[in-house]
Amino acid sequence: MIRIVLLGPPGSGKGTQASALEAKHGIPHIASGDLLRANVKENTALGQQAKPYMDRGELVPDELILDMMAARLSEPDAQQGYVLDGFPRTVAQAESLEQRLAKLDQGLDAVIYLAVPEDEILRRLSGRRTCPECHAVYHVDTMPPQKEGICDKCGAKLIQRDDEKPEVIRKRLEVYTEQTRPLLEFYRQRGLLEEVDGTIGVENVVREIEKIVAGSRAAVSE
Ligand code: AP5
Numbered sequence: 001m002i003r004i005v006l007l008g009p010p011g012s013g014k015g016t017q018a019s020a021l022e023a024k025h026g027i028p029h030i031a032s033g034d035l036l037r038a039n040v041k042e043n044t045a046l047g048q049q050a051k052p053y054m055d056r057g058e059l060v061p062d063e064l065i066l067d068m069m070a071a072r073l074s075e076p077d078a079q080q081g082y083v084l085d086g087f088p089r090t091v092a093q094a095e096s097l098e099q100r101l102a103k104l105d106q107g108l109d110a111v112i113y114l115a116v117p118e119d120e121i122l123r124r125l126s127g128r129r130t131c132p133e134c135h136a137v138y139h140v141d142t143m144p145p146q147k148e149g150i151c152d153k154c155g156a157k158l159i160q161r162d163d164e165k166p167e168v169i170r171k172r173l174e175v176y177t178e179q180t181r182p183l184l185e186f187y188r189q190r191g192l193l194e195e196v197d198g199t200i201g202v203e204n205v206v207r208e209i210e211k212i213v214a215g216s217r218a219a220v221s222e
Contacts, residue, residue: 001081008114011121018085032087057171109216111187114198129158
């Protein structure tokens with residue numbers, strides 16, 4: 001059983017790496033952004049409340065996120081571990097996750113920070129294409145689908161996300177620096193933080209993360 005958090009700025013590759021971990025270890029990839037976008041698409045009460053924040057590139061209020069994540073983490077597939085992508089994103093969310101895990105006598109195995117500079121993030125997000133059905137992620141230059149505009153995995157038509165306009169990307173980066181970056185120190189203090197250079201190509205990042213996962217498993221079984 002492994003419980004991993006992926007941290008990093010928008011576009012650092014959290015979704016890409018979380019999908020690889022899901023495929024390799026059979027643990028669910030739980031992405032707060034995907035859950036929110038599904039709620040927006042289905043026009044639920046949560047989706048209606050969250051959409052204006054997401055459109056502006058701001059964080060959705062903690063109380064909405066905490067209820068949504070508590071429900072998701074209670075589902076049967078999450079009892080055997082998970083990889084979290086986009087959650088926690090504030091110190092309040094990290095504290096809430098820590099309390100939840102403590103109550104269950106559980107802990108995180110690793111918090112992996114994907115370090116990517118801002119100019120690379122802008123390039124990545126402007127070329128990203130996403131599958132609205134199965135959430136697979138592509139890039140028009142570096143990771144194109146086999147057939148232009150079509151998801152390799154499920155055949156759906158790929159889209160550009162609503163929050164990929166340059167001004168919204170800039171706002172998301174600002175919000176990351178102010179509200180999410182402090183989590184690096186939060187997890188460093190707990191001895192959980194591992195940093196990976198997120199610019200070395202998808203497969204190399206996968207390999208670096210696998211070394212960390214292997215190390216954390218070895219530490220648990222010692
Ligand atoms: P969310 O969906 O979580 O977006 P994000 O964190 O901004 O991250 P992204 O999904 O944009 O990027 P990523 O790091 O997953 O990168 P990816 O793998 O796609 O959040 C959206 C919004 O929802 C927020 O703004 C907020 O409003 C709300 N929200 C969500 N969670 C919340 C929370 N907990 N609290 C409050 N609000 C919340 O990769 C990007 C591109 O780069 C792709 O094209 C990919 O192909 C390419 N790529 C990936 N890895 C590499 C590599 N190693 N080399 C080259 N290219 C690469």
